[in-house]
Amino acid sequence: MIEFTGLVAKAPQTWGGVRLVPLVRPEPIVDLRLHPKVYGDELSVVALPDRSAYVAYVPHAFVASWSEDGSPAAAYGTQLGEAGPREHIPVQQRRGMARRTEPNRLRFLPLHLALEGFLSLHFKGPSIAWAEWSQRALRHGLSPRGEEAYTGAQVRGLDDALRVFEIHPGQCGVAVYVSDALAAAFVVPHQEDYRALHPTLVRDLYGELIHDYAWYHPAVRDFPVTLDESRIASVADLRSEALRQAEEWAAFHATVMAGGLHASHWDEIYRMGRFTLRRFLPSFERDTESHLGETITTDDGRLAYLKTFRLSEPQRRRGYLLTRLAAHDWNLAATATALGCGVAELGVRLERAGFGHLLRQDVLDGYRKAGR
């Protein structure tokens, strides 16, 4: 389970079917900050410490003028370091679009590109060139495959919920629930970073599940406070009772509300100073929440940065197949044995899951024939 170490959950703010739980840091992390370029024109409003005093990070898919010639590019994977992202993809702008987007405005990559990048970062494709895999799969991994996702603007009620949300002092993160399903968790090291990125949550991507929940369950109820009046005989009692309620909520949130946020596979990507960047994958087991994401943690175990994406059920199934294949070095026969089915059956399953293009055409045809 992912621990929100160093963060306290404050009372949720509800709007329609969306519940936003602010995550507040009693002590901000001051030596990890958004890369100054991310702030763009708004840099003047924040007081960044001296450059040598902090490590810079750039969130995944963040668009800014990273390249030499100043043209916009998107960070490919969250990255640490002063130089800006080493890996970035240029973003082509159509003339009409370029005119509409303001320069240096905080923004992220268009959604489909961002998600594809995310998935291919997590799944690199076959590592051994078994004969069954197509040339394309070997050369390009899974990258041409896009997953269905929606921008926050398409999730009903999320834009209004974010607009009317009242940011707490010291708030460094938020957990977004739609119909009480955890849609995304987002944590940054410093409250000024959070203030800068809060509006971008609506441009962020959310899985199909969240989109549908928002449509079918338009309202959730507040969790109103109830005080036990039999324990109250003075104003001091009233105060302590109110504080106790707040603590109870924080514990409830960590164990129950965000309890489904599990990671079973961690990849350590990069280490810089006392910060470690990792990516994580869920277990893809049936009947569990499947979140994938990136974290930056400090050496004393505090969570400095977190961004998650929740997979829908079909995506979970695909992910499951991919992890099984990866666990057996992409060997079809071994995987099939582990899953307790025949190779042809696995081949057909892969095709149904949308991975037909990964297999060589003649091999796939053979599996189809065997299946009939």
Add this chain to the structure above:
Amino acid sequence: MDVGYEDLLLFVNAATAATGQREFHSGQASQTLSLDFLHEYIRGNYPEVYAAVLALELNDHNAARVIRHLLATSGGGELVSQRLARMSPPRVYALFRELRAAGVNNRRTRAVLRDWLRARPDLAFDAVKYRAGLKSAVRHAHLKLEGELPDFLFAPFSRQRYETPILEAWRRAHFDKEALYSLPYTVAEGFAARRGIKREVFLERIAPKLTRLERLRLLESAGRAGTDTRADLAAMPLVRLASYVLSLPVAERAARRAELTGALSAAAVRVAGKRAGTWGRVAAVLDDSYSAFGSPVKRNRPLAVALACDHLLAALAGQYRAHWVSGTVDPLLVRASGPSPLGMRLIDALEERPERLVIVSDGWDNAPPGLAAEVLRVWSDRLDRAGEVRLVHVNPVYDAERFEVRALSPLVPTVGIRDAEHLPALVELAQFATGRTDVADLLAYLERR
């Protein structure tokens, strides 16, 4: 408490706070729709009271709606003329134009129109400043104006010259640059634009003609251009002044601290009048959470009301303590940001057991949600059974979805507010919301007003 009574209070509260404009939590369309429904509902069910509410502190927006309806049907009377006399002229002319568009032209409407125009101090000035409005009103009511005004309105260039100075200035302004500076600002602005006069030059020379509010509004832009329009801050209405203070950057507020605080206090003392210092020990919980920003069309309005109430209560009370929701102790630098831990602030305020506790908030209690209601419940159930602390919640925001101003708790009377000037009267009205009185009392109260 019977239903009719609740309905009426709800309507009075709504009609005091709502302006049909966009608010923080709801858009303009839903505000207007919701308010339309409420007016329709009350005049359908309680026609006799619908006229009487004009005596209360309804805001101009709602008063104009009530009057429009009263004139279109049969009702109203003396109250209508009285209310119109208190309204700003542009709003009255707009109302007349609406009446004309709706084809309301009965004898009483014409009489009201005639009387209102007759009471205007200088009709020639109106003819210049509200030319279209006056023209439409005169046409609609078939009025015979005297002197040069009919010619001025309907055939302005039929005369070689006017005897009335302001009419003559208007005529001359069409070809003479100098003449436009003796016209009202709004009219002169158009002529200046047509003549291509530089903004700074124009503002400099038109300055003596500015009204108080124009002066306040232009203070900033003129200040940037290096012109001093010299607004007399202390003479401003309290909430306007508070809005002006909140429109300044925090650094400037700090730099002009003495001037601004002095002006706010002076305005508050003026409003408090004879009641100054008579309220005993007073505490206030004032909302400066992010939702107090209001909306772009009524920027910082809820916060301005809170700031104005802060100064007014300080003037009314013998001993006063404010509890801003964000915890700030410097009201001059207050900003709309952060969550609304109303419950915790209520505990802070109740701890001192004041004689009176005034809550100024939009009623969105979210950190944690519902704590304020619980605190108030436990307080009246266990800690203050006799009701020694008089509680009142004034709310500057109309909640379109609930058709009322949002209450924190059913145990505390909630009243809508638009201008802080009305706070003492509203606190009086709040006694009707506690359920200890009935409709007859309320009607008697309306009668007295």
